[in-house]
Amino acid sequence: MLKNPKEGAAGLFFAAVGLLYGLMAWSSLDIGTALNMGPGYFPIVLSAIIFVFGAMMMGRSLVTPGETPIGKVPxxxxxxxxxxxxxxxxxxxxxxxxxxxxxxxxxxxxxxxxxxxxxxxxxxxxxxxxxxxxxxxxxxxxxxxxxxxxxxx
Incomplete structure (x- = not known):
């Protein structure tokens, strides 16, 4: 059960965006290696970082109580x-x-x-x-x- 649904929703959003863009870069761009980076190397690394932050936020939402409700989406x-x-x-x-x-x-x-x-x-x-x-x-x-x-x- 989520103790902080607002942070859980934000974490889910970041994880989904990171996963989506990472898969798009993985399937359409040459990645290369760390010493010979292709055009897909940086997007994949950035997508992985965004995904990890989203996963961390979702994990934190399970243990940290929230102060405010989710509210209206802008x-x-x-x-x-x-x-x-x-x-x-x-x-x-x-x-x-x-x-x-x-x-x-x-x-x-x-x-x-x-x-x-x-x-x-x-x-x-x-x-x-x-x-x-x-x-x-x-x-x-x-x-x-x-x-x-x-x-x-």
Whole structure:
């Protein structure tokens, strides 16, 4: 019997997400070895860590009493935050790093109920500049800054 259903539900969620993404990476990406890491190595390790934390939370929920009930699930923030990386992965190659980060940040920012459009635009612009400088220029990530959807730059 769960003594803390809120922590048990959170642990189950983390364990399920870790397992799901780990299986997806395992089945579709080359893992490699610790000395010669493939593109699936880091996602598998990260998924395993998330799964272990989820399992630990579920175990802890069996022995530690909870203070608050589960309550209402905040679906809007949950879907927007989880959907933001999907948006980035879907549009980054076509529209480029700067606009993809801008759109992704805007989608995630709408998860906050008190967000205003000017604030979202400012945060999206600032994060787009930062990510473009760090990842496109300093890190040389092979995503164009402005993608082919906007023509030649």
């Amino acid at each position: 679906w809007r923030p949950l879907l927007l935050i989880m959907g933001a990386p999907v948006v980035f992965a879907t549009v980054a190659e076509e529209i480029g790093m700067f606009p993809a980060v801008f759109v992704t940040t805007a989608v995630a920012a709408f998860a906050y109920p008190g967000a205003t459009v000017p604030r979202i635009l400012a945060i999206s612009f600032g994060l787009s500049v930062f990510c473009t400088l760090v990842f496109a220029y300093a890190g040389r990530v092979p995503i164009p800054v402005i993608g082919p959807a906007f023509g030649e730059w």
